[in-house]
Amino acid sequence: MAAQVKLYDTTLRDGTQGEGISLSVDDKLKIAEKLDQMGVHYIEGGWPGSNPKDMNFFERAKDLSLQQAVITAFGSTRRPDFKAENDPNLQRILDSGVKAAAIFGKTWDFHVTEALQTTLEENVNMIYDSVYFLKENGIEVIFDAEHFFDGYKHNARYAIETIKAAEEAGADCVALCDTNGGSLPGEIASIVKEVKKHVTIEVGIHCHNDGELGVANTLEAVNAGAVHIQGTINGYGERCGNANLISVIPNLQLKMGIQCVTDNQLKQLTEASKYIHELANQIPPNSQPFTGKSAFAHKGGMHVSAVLKHPETYEHIEPEQIGNERRVLVSELAGQSNLLFKAEELGLSLDKKDPAVKETIEKMKAMEHKGYQYEAAEASFELLIRNGMGEDHDYFQLDHFKIITHKEKDGDFTTEAVVKVNIQGQSVMTAAEGNGPVNALDHALRKTIGEYYPLIQEMYLSDYKVRVLDEAEATASKVRVLIESSDGKDTWSTIGVSGNIIEASWHALVDSIRYYFMKQQHQLKRAEPIASIPNAGVKNH
Numbered sequence: 001m002a003a004q005v006k007l008y009d010t011t012l013r014d015g016t017q018g019e020g021i022s023l024s025v026d027d028k029l030k031i032a033e034k035l036d037q038m039g040v041h042y043i044e045g046g047w048p049g050s051n052p053k054d055m056n057f058f059e060r061a062k063d064l065s066l067q068q069a070v071i072t073a074f075g076s077t078r079r080p081d082f083k084a085e086n087d088p089n090l091q092r093i094l095d096s097g098v099k100a101a102a103i104f105g106k107t108w109d110f111h112v113t114e115a116l117q118t119t120l121e122e123n124v125n126m127i128y129d130s131v132y133f134l135k136e137n138g139i140e141v142i143f144d145a146e147h148f149f150d151g152y153k154h155n156a157r158y159a160i161e162t163i164k165a166a167e168e169a170g171a172d173c174v175a176l177c178d179t180n181g182g183s184l185p186g187e188i189a190s191i192v193k194e195v196k197k198h199v200t201i202e203v204g205i206h207c208h209n210d211g212e213l214g215v216a217n218t219l220e221a222v223n224a225g226a227v228h229i230q231g232t233i234n235g236y237g238e239r240c241g242n243a244n245l246i247s248v249i250p251n252l253q254l255k256m257g258i259q260c261v262t263d264n265q266l267k268q269l270t271e272a273s274k275y276i277h278e279l280a281n282q283i284p285p286n287s288q289p290f291t292g293k294s295a296f297a298h299k300g301g302m303h304v305s306a307v308l309k310h311p312e313t314y315e316h317i318e319p320e321q322i323g324n325e326r327r328v329l330v331s332e333l334a335g336q337s338n339l340l341f342k343a344e345e346l347g348l349s350l351d352k353k354d355p356a357v358k359e360t361i362e363k364m365k366a367m368e369h370k371g372y373q374y375e376a377a378e379a380s381f382e383l384l385i386r387n388g389m390g391e392d393h394d395y396f397q398l399d400h401f402k403i404i405t406h407k408e409k410d411g412d413f414t415t416e417a418v419v420k421v422n423i424q425g426q427s428v429m430t431a432a433e434g435n436g437p438v439n440a441l442d443h444a445l446r447k448t449i450g451e452y453y454p455l456i457q458e459m460y461l462s463d464y465k466v467r468v469l470d471e472a473e474a475t476a477s478k479v480r481v482l483i484e485s486s487d488g489k490d491t492w493s494t495i496g497v498s499g500n501i502i503e504a505s506w507h508a509l510v511d512s513i514r515y516y517f518m519k520q521q522h523q524l525k526r527a528e529p530i531a532s533i534p535n536a537g538v539k540n541h
C-alpha cells in the first residue's frame with residue numbers, strides 16, 4: 001500500500017548533534033542502508049558545508065544501491081549580504097551531488113535580529129534566494145523553518161511571511177521545527193492547522209524532545225495535516241534528542257492507521273533499533289518504548305496471570321508486530337503464573353497443582369528477601385525450579401576452601417586458593433594461583449573437578465559484577481555477585497549473596513558450573529575412575 005506520509009530521517013545529521021554520538025563514514029553508510037530497508041523515504045546524510053567527513057559520506061553514498069530512500073543534504077540559507085551563488089554552504093550542497101536538500105532558515109524575529117544580527121527583510125530575502133538557487137539547480141527543497149512554533153507565538157505574521165517566501169521561491173515542503181523542544185501538543189496542532197491555511201505545499205514536522213513530547217507533538221502535527229515527518233532512530237539528537245522514529249512509526253501505523261512502511265518492515269523495527277544503538281555505541285535502554293527489552297516484560301504476578309489469559313490485558317500492541325517479544329520476569333513480586341510460564345519456556349512440565357510450584361515460589365521469595373535477584377540470573381532460577389521439581393544437579397560438594405593473599409612492601413600481590421570437594425564419594429583437593437581471590441578460587445575449582453569432568457574446560461567466566469546491598473552498613477553489608485559465563489556459543493547468568501564477597505562469588509561460581517553441566521548432560525563424561533590413580537582421593541599441588 002502506498003505511504004500516506006513521508007518519513008524523513010535525520011539520525012545522520014541531527015542525531016549526531018546528540019552528546020556522545022559520533023559515527024564514522026562506514027557507520028553512516030551502514031545506517032543509511034538499514035534506514036532504506038526500514039522503508040524511510042529521505043535520509044539526511046549530513047551537512048556538506050560542515051566537515052570533510054560529511055562530504056566524504058555523500059561521495060561514497062553514490063555507490064549505495066538503495067530501494068527507495070533519497071539521500072538528502074542539509075545546510076542553511078545564505079549568509080546575510082551574500083549572493084546565494086557565492087555562498088560556500090549552498091555551493092557545498094550542489095557539490096555533494098544530492099537530488100534533495102533541507103535548508104534551515106530563521107522564522108523567529110528575535111533570532112533574526114539577535115542571532116543573525118540582520119534585518120527582518122534581509123532574512124526573508126535570504127530564504128527566498130537560497131531556495132530559489134537550489135531549485136534552479138534542479139534540487140528538491142525542504143525548507144526547515146527553524147524555531148517556527150516559538151516564532152509563531154511571538155510574531156505570527158512574520159513567521160508566516162518567512163514560510164510563504166520559501167513557497168514562492170519553489171520549495172517542495174516546509175518542515176515546521178520545534179527547535180527548542182518546548183511546545184505542547186495542543187499548540188503544535190493549532191499552529192499546524194493555521195499554517196495549512198497559508199501554504200499549499202507539503203507541511204512537515206521536526207520536533208525536539210526537551211519537554212519529553214517529541215513523539216506526541218509529531219503525532220499531533222500529523223493529526224493536524226503534516227505529511228512529512230522528521231525524526232531520528234532511537235531519538236538521538238541535540239540536547240534531549242529528536243522525535244524518536246522508532247516510536248513514531250508504530251504509533252502512526254498501528255494506532256492512527258496511517259501507513260508509512262510495510263508490515264514486514266514494521267517487524268524489523270526492534271532489530272533495526274538495536275543495530276543502530278550498536279553502531280552508535282549506545283547501550284539500548286531496556287525501557288525504550290516498543291523495542292526495549294522490557295517493553296513487553298511482565299513482572300507483577302497479577303499482570304502475568306492476566307496476560308497469559310489475554311495478552312491485551314497488559315499489552316498495548318502485539319510485540320511480534322514490531323519484532324519484539326513478550327517476557328516474564330521472576331522476582332519476589334511473582335505469583336504462580338510467572339513460575340508456570342518460565343517452566344513452560346524451559347520445556348519443563350509443571351502442573352499448577354504440583355506442590356513444587358508453591359514451594360519454589362516461597363523459596364524464591366525468601367531468597368530475594370536475603371538479597372538474591374533472580375530476574376538478572378535466569379540460570380540460577382532454572383536450577384531453583386529444577387531443584388524444586390526434585391532434580392539433582394549436585395555434581396560436587398564443598399568440603400572447604402582456603403584463600404591466602406600475600407602482599408609484600410613494594411612487592412607483587414599474589415593469591416593462592418586451596419579447594420577440597422567431594423565428587424561421587426571421593427575427596428579431592430587442589431591448589432591454584434590467581435590474580436585475585438575469586439580468580440584463584442575459580443582456577444582451583446576448575447583444576448579439582450577438571451579431572452572428573454573435562455567439560456569444564458569448555459566454559460569460562462565472561463563478566464563479574466558486585467553490588468553492595470546495604471551501603472549504610474559499609475564493610476558489614478551484604479554483597480550480591482552476578483557472574484556471566486559462556487562456552488563461546490551461549491551465555492548464562494548466576495547469582496550469589498553473602499556478607500562475604502568470596503562466599504557470594506563461590507555460590508555464583510558453583511551455580512554457573514552446575515547449570516552448564518546440567519545443560520550439557522549428554523556430554524558429561526567422567527574421567528578415569530579415581531581408584532586407578534595412585535594416591536587417589538587426595539591430590540595436593
Ligand SMILES: CC(=O)SCCNC(=O)CCNC(=O)[C@H](O)C(C)(C)COP(=O)(O)OP(=O)(O)OC[C@H]1O[C@@H](n2cnc3c(N)ncnc32)[C@H](O)[C@@H]1OP(=O)(O)O
Binds near residue numbers: 115146
Ligand atoms: C537547529 C539546528 O540544529 S541547525 C544545525 C546546527 N548544526 C551545526 O551547527 C553543526 C554543523 N556546524 C558547523 O560545522 C559550523 O557551525 C559551520 C561550518 C556550519 C559554520 O561555522 P562558522 O562559519 O565557524 O560559524 P559559527 O558556527 O561560529 O556560527 C554560525 C554562523 O551562521 C549564522 N547562521 C545561523 N543560522 C543561519 C541561517 N539560517 N542562515 C545563515 N546563517 C546562519 C550565524 O549567525 C553565525 O554567523 P556569524 O559567524 O556571523 O555570527
Ligand SMILES: CC(=O)C(=O)O
Binds near residue numbers: 104146179180206
Ligand atoms: C532544523 C533543525 O534541526 C531544528 O530546527 O531543530
